[in-house]
Amino acid sequence: MINQKDSAWDNLIAKRISQHLQQFHAADSATLRRTFLRGVAGLGIGSWFLGAQRAQASPRRDDGDEKIATVLPNPIPGGAMPLGILVHHFPLPSSAATPLDSINDPSEITDFNGFIGDTHIRGAGSGTGFASPLAYQTDMGFMQGEYIGQDGRHHHGTFCFI
Amino acid sequence: MDIYTGPVGQANLTQQIHDYSPGIGPKGLFWIIPVSQESVMIDLDNARASLRLSDVPVMDAHDLANALTGGKGLANPPIPPIAPVPATVSFDIEWSGALAEAKIVNEAENFRGEYVETGVTINWSAHQAGFDFVSEAPNPSRNIYSVLGHEQNGFFFHTE
Numbered sequence: 001m002i003n004q005k006d007s008a009w010d011n012l013i014a015k016r017i018s019q020h021l022q023q024f025h026a027a028d029s030a031t032l033r034r035t036f037l038r039g040v041a042g043l044g045i046g047s048w049f050l051g052a053q054r055a056q057a058s059p060r061r062d063d064g065d066e067k068i069a070t071v072l073p074n075p076i077p078g079g080a081m082p083l084g085i086l087v088h089h090f091p092l093p094s095s096a097a098t099p100l101d102s103i104n105d106p107s108e109i110t111d112f113n114g115f116i117g118d119t120h121i122r123g124a125g126s127g128t129g130f131a132s133p134l135a136y137q138t139d140m141g142f143m144q145g146e147y148i149g150q151d152g153r154h155h156h157g158t159f160c161f162i
Numbered sequence: 163m164d165i166y167t168g169p170v171g172q173a174n175l176t177q178q179i180h181d182y183s184p185g186i187g188p189k190g191l192f193w194i195i196p197v198s199q200e201s202v203m204i205d206l207d208n209a210r211a212s213l214r215l216s217d218v219p220v221m222d223a224h225d226l227a228n229a230l231t232g233g234k235g236l237a238n239p240p241i242p243p244i245a246p247v248p249a250t251v252s253f254d255i256e257w258s259g260a261l262a263e264a265k266i267v268n269e270a271e272n273f274r275g276e277y278v279e280t281g282v283t284i285n286w287s288a289h290q291a292g293f294d295f296v297s298e299a300p301n302p303s304r305n306i307y308s309v310l311g312h313e314q315n316g317f318f319f320h321t322e
Contacts, residue, residue: 007290019226023255024255029231031235033281048312058241065305067199068198069196069207069266069288070196072188072189072191072196073191074191075189075190075192076271077272078271080234083175083226083227083228083230083236085230086231087186087190088190088192089192089193092308092309093306093307094304094306095307096261096305096307098307099212099262100262100263100264100277100279100309101265101266103266103309104271105268105272105273105313106277106311106313107313107315108170108191108193108194109191109194110272110313110316110317111280111316111317111318112313112316113313113314114312114313115204115211115310115311116268116309116311116312117202117204117211117255117257117267117308117309117310118308118309119282119284119307119308120305120306120308121254121282121284121295121304121305121308122170122171122172122173122304123284123298123301123304124170124297125165125297125298125321126298127294128293128294128295129293133170134165134166134167134179135165135166135168135169135171135173135297136163136166136286136295136297137163137173138164138253138286140213140253140284141213142197142202142211146164148316150188150189158196158198158199158202159194159196160195160201160202160215160218161192161194162163162183162184162193162252
């Protein structure tokens with residue numbers, strides 16, 4: 001289980017995210033709408049680490065009026081073991097022949113009631129310094145809805161898996 | 163989001179040159195970040211959804227092994243330690259077209275829900291010092307497996 005994290009790694013990520021948010025998203029003030037069919041905005045990223053800090057500083061009930069969730073959910077208890085390391089995530093099947101009703105939980109967060117989207121794609125692209133196409137793989141998705149946060153209280157939020 | 167020098171359609175760890183993620187969060191939350199509700203559009207009845215974000219700050223761990231070990235590499239298979247570097251990614255993922263539908267009740271994993279297997283396309287890019295990546299035009303044939311759904315797990319699995 002990977003709960004022990006390299007502090008240098010954490011600090012580097014937190015610093016970079018903080019710099020990015022200050023530079024690009026300080027003025028982002030789009031209003032939150034609680035509708036089934038959601039609108040789309042290009043600048044919607046939140047900071048995992050800043051969110052955690054805010055949650056610790058001022059725990060409260062999320063009544064859905066927040067633009068970005070500030071209280072973290074808990075991970076699903078199980079998961080896959082890539083390279084022998086447990087991660088709290090079940091990758092989608094690597095073959096389209098796998099029946100849909102045999103998939104594992106596509107959500108990465110537990111105590112969750114909401115919508116999920118998950119995808120596994122392999123394609124091509126171009127990268128700096130490479131004359132030939134590069135290959136890519138994306139295993140990504142989202143979770144949107146009600147959850148019980150790490151503070152033990154009910155919240156609403158949207159989370160992106162990258 | 164991974165990039166390889168190997169053949170398109172394969173994902174060989176020894177040929178991986180970039181691995182973008184926001185890192186592993188508190189309590190083991192795996193590569194997820196909170197985003198605005200407006201980043202996601204979902205219409206489950208019509209098997210459609212989108213996920214669009216721009217300039218997301220992430221770390222490039224180079225490969226999966228270094229992503230999972232915080233840059234410490236791996237003994238077997240031998241993957242040298244590589245320090246992560248900051249990067250940004252942008253993406254537009256579009257789910258559409260029902261391929262299969264299922265209601266699942268999984269007692270072992272404590273989740274239930276209604277799911278739709280769908281087609282999907284992605285258009286994405288990455289940027290960091292000295293390297294830029296741009297994916298090919300959205301191509302439905304690149305889909306391996308994609309799902310939309312509405313589910314309850316954990317506490318909510320036992321209450322509904």
